[in-house]
Amino acid sequence: MSGPSAKDAALEGRVALVAGATRGAGRGIAVELGAGGATVYVTGRTTRSRRSEYDRPETIEDTADLVTEAGGHGIAVPTDHLEPAQVRALVDRIADEQGRLDVLVNDIWGGENLFEWDTPLWEHDLDKGLRLLRLAVETHAITSHHALPLLLRRPGGLVVEVTDGTAEYNRDTYRVNFFYDLAKSSVLRMAFALAHELGPRGATALALTPGWLRSEIMLGHFGVREDNWRDALDKVPHFAISETPRYVGRAVAALAADPEVARFNGQSLSSGGLAPEYGFTDLDGSRPDAWRYLVEVQDAGKPADTTGYR
Structure with missing residues (x-):
């Protein structure tokens, strides 16, 4: 299959919260959950x-509209996930309106403009580094704290902690700088810890990473659009392994529709690793496996060649 669609409605009647769905992976995940027929609450700080x-x-209202256009029901709720009262009000609203929460996706990030590449801890701006950690880690904890009691009302709930890098890759690789490395590794560990707390209570928690994501910000960084993204390969050849945000979205939709998803409890997964497992593809019909490519080609110093990797 290429991905979930409104026709199969595999997630009809399910309720999801995608925290941090303004753009990028969060938007892609929300849209694909909608394509499966789910009601999806999308949150973020940027509105119209x-x-x-x-x-x-990009706005959360735009994301909600895309969810509805895909076949689901998108509901935009402006939320700063660093503010516990706002998150509590969000969850109370979902409880009042739906009476259930089946899928929680913690995709909150917000640190794109706060980290400095290859800058050691003692030279990095401390305030920016600490805010990055708050945005990337504290937000997830606050959201889970308030949302999990609602998710646990019914058995079979799923929590997806979205990060950058698999547990194996991040264990062996220094990621950007101290603060970025700590943030992304912390989210992986968060999924592991939640798995121990949720598993015995009938729910599943896991970590999921996209590959090299062609988010709106990434495309802008390279001065290209989705329709001409390959123009960036002249300057950054390894960008050939990149993927759309909908690819990781299809991974989440497949996980949410899997009655045996508990087999992944506590694990670190990737969009590229799950594609052959569930049979989905990216929008162009390919199956990029970015993390295997990064290890075997890019980090190994080999010329860019995606043959066998997408």
Whole structure:
């Protein structure tokens, strides 16, 4: 299959919260959950009337509309996930309106403009580094704290902690700098810890990473659009392994529809690793396996060649 669609409605009647769905992976996940027929609450700080410090045009209302267009029901709720009262109000609203929560996706990040590449801890701006950790780690804890009692009302709930890098890759590789490395590894560990607490209570927690994501910010960084993204390969040849946000979205939708998803409890998974498991592809019909490519080709110093990797 290429991915879930409104026709099969595999997630009809299910309720999901995608925390951090303004753009990028969060948006891709929300849309694919909607394509499966789910009701999806999408949160973030940028709305059509107010922007976060990213100062970008994507909004949670846009994401909600895309969810509905895909076949689901998108509901946008402006939420700063560093504010416990706002998160509590969000979960109370879901409980009042739906009476259930089947899928929680913690995709909150917000640190794109806060980290400095290859800068040691003692030279890095401390305030920016600490805010990055709050945005990337504390937000997930706050959201889970308030959302999990609702998710546990019914057996079979799923928590997806979205990070950057598999547990194996991040264990062996220094990621960008101290703060970034710590943030992404912390989210992996969060999924592991939640698995121990949720598993005996009938729910599943896991960590999931996209590969080299062609998010709106990444495309802008390379000066390209989704329709001409290959133009960036002249400058960054390894970008050939990149994937759309919908690819990781299809991974989440497949996990959410899997009655045996508990077999992944506590594990670290990737979009590329799950594609052959569930039979989905990216929008172009390919199956990029970025983390295997990074180890075997890019990090090994070999010329860019995606043959056998997508």
